[in-house]
Structures are given as structure tokens and as C-alpha cells.
Amino acid sequence: MKKLLAILLTMLMLLSTVAITANAAIPPQLYGDVDYDQDVNIMDATAVQQHLANINILRGTEEAADVDGDCKITIIDATTIQLYLANVITEFPAGKYYFLDKRLEDVVPSFLSGKALVGVPVDFEVYGYASPDPSKARLYVNNELVDTAIGEDSTLTYTFPQVGVYEVSVSLTDKWGYYAGVWTTEYEVVEPVADTTKPYISNIAITGTHYLEPTITVSAIYGSSDYTYSYYITEEYKYYNENNELITTSRIVYSKENIKENSITIEDYDIIEYFAFYDVKVVVTDSNGNTAEETTSFRCEPIPPA
Ligand SMILES: [Ca+2]
Numbered sequence: 001m002k003k004l005l006a007i008l009l010t011m012l013m014l015l016s017t018v019a020i021t022a023n024a025a026i027p028p029q030l031y032g033d034v035d036y037d038q039d040v041n042i043m044d045a046t047a048v049q050q051h052l053a054n055i056n057i058l059r060g061t062e063e064a065a066d067v068d069g070d071c072k073i074t075i076i077d078a079t080t081i082q083l084y085l086a087n088v089i090t091e092f093p094a095g096k097y098y099f100l101d102k103r104l105e106d107v108v109p110s111f112l113s114g115k116a117l118v119g120v121p122v123d124f125e126v127y128g129y130a131s132p133d134p135s136k137a138r139l140y141v142n143n144e145l146v147d148t149a150i151g152e153d154s155t156l157t158y159t160f161p162q163v164g165v166y167e168v169s170v171s172l173t174d175k176w177g178y179y180a181g182v183w184t185t186e187y188e189v190v191e192p193v194a195d196t197t198k199p200y201i202s203n204i205a206i207t208g209t210h211y212l213e214p215t216i217t218v219s220a221i222y223g224s225s226d227y228t229y230s231y232y233i234t235e236e237y238k239y240y241n242e243n244n245e246l247i248t249t250s251r252i253v254y255s256k257e258n259i260k261e262n263s264i265t266i267e268d269y270d271i272i273e274y275f276a277f278y279d280v281k282v283v284v285t286d287s288n289g290n291t292a293e294e295t296t297s298f299r300c301e302p303i304p305p306a
């Protein structure tokens, strides 16, 4: 399960990187070009009037119509377009261009599934953007809206009331309610930790694997703070013994012991290779000498061509 999670995380990162490249090519849209024909003319003013008269409701071009930028489509917008066409004004109050970039890149919970505890708030960090601004993120638990946040890179929070597997989804929409994306997962919540005098590892996040520069970030709670962290990275190692039998074992390729940093980046290209699986063991030690230990896996893969 953990292996699968690590692979999924890596795949998500690959997808998001590709998406960013693709998004860079999206051209800006013209304010006032309500019918999307790359020109502002009398047809656009008419389109706004028809929208207001409920004859042809705008779908997806609301931002183009809101030329005065007050987040509403009113008769003032239609009039403003007419003033622009009559050269009374040379630019719309909202500006010349706007962008339609939207992407929900990733959602990172502060507790991994299966590590979230009843009664302890879980943060879901939302990475992405949905312009026209302001974007809005929504957190649903079992299809019920439990938290909302405005703006990019926001954090949504929920405290799970009981043990179980929940359907958690996060949506990100633009100012007009159009979706940048929806992230959905089955999320397991477990019993509270009985012994809070010892540290508890809530998350090990691994990013940057497609640059051969994995960053491992560890989150821990409980015990007495002032943790130290130890990291051990092992790879699968195969060799033939004297009887010509293929032996599969593992060996430590990297370690850092008892350091203060809860995050390390491995930039040594001699260690990490593409298409290889690695196990990461993390040991958290608190100031009383109590420890928590967790092992997860990751794989390094190059970014696929766009
Ligand atoms: Ca037009």
C-alpha cells in the first residue's frame, strides 16, 4: 500500500510537471470578446445583452463579459463594450487580457491515509491555480462540504470524528465556478494514539524524484519536541553467487543520522538512478530518546515528453 502511494505521488508529480509546460502555451483572452472570435465588436455587446435578457446565457465566457471587473455581468458591461467600440474609452476597466489557466496540481494531506487520527485536525494543502481569480477550494468528506478556502495554494482542514474509511475530495474552481480539477481519494482514519509520550510519524512526503533529486520530508507529532531525524535509503541489489544463483538483497546507498532537519534532498547523482526502486527508512527520536520508525518507497523516473 505504501509502495503504491509512493508511486502514485511520483506519477502525480510527473503529470503536474507536464501540465505546467502545456499551460504555458495557453494564450491570453481578450476582455470584451464574449463570443471568442478573437475580436471585440458589436456582436459581443449584443451577446451580453442577450445574456441579461435570458435569451442566450453565457457559459464559459463570463470573464470576457465582465469588462468593468466587478465580478458581475450587468448592463454596465454591455454599455462599456459599446463605449469601447465608439472609441470613447480605449481600454476596459478590467484590462485588456485575462488568463484562463486552471489546474489542480496536487493535494497533500498532513497525515497519510491510514495515519490520520480520530480527533486530530488534518490539513489538506491544495496546490494549483484557477484563473480568473479568485479561485476557491472546497473540501468534501463523504460528499458533504466541510471546508472552503479562497486563493491559490490554500489549506483546508477537517477533524475526523470516528475511525473509518472516508471518501475525501477537493475541488478547485475559478471565480465563475468552473473547475480546475477534482482530487478524490479513499482516506483511512485510525484510532487515536494511546501513548502520546512517544513520537508518531504522520507523513513522509517524497518529491523531486523525476529530477533524480528526491526530497524526503518527514512530519511527526507527539513525544517531546526537538526531534532528530535519521534517514536510510536502500536499493535492491542483485548478484550471482559462486553457485551461479541470482541473489536479491538490499544495501544502504545513503544515510544521514540524528540530524535536526525534517527534510533532506539527495543531489548526488551517483546514488540515485532512474527506474530504480528505493526504500526509505526514517527514524524520529524525541528529546527523551523515544523513537518512531517508518519505511516507505519511491521510484525515480524521468519526465515523459510533453
Ligand atoms: Ca468577439
Ligand SMILES: [Ca+2]
Binding pocket: 065, 066, 067, 068, 069, 070, 071, 072, 073, 074, 076, 077
Ligand atoms: Ca461587470
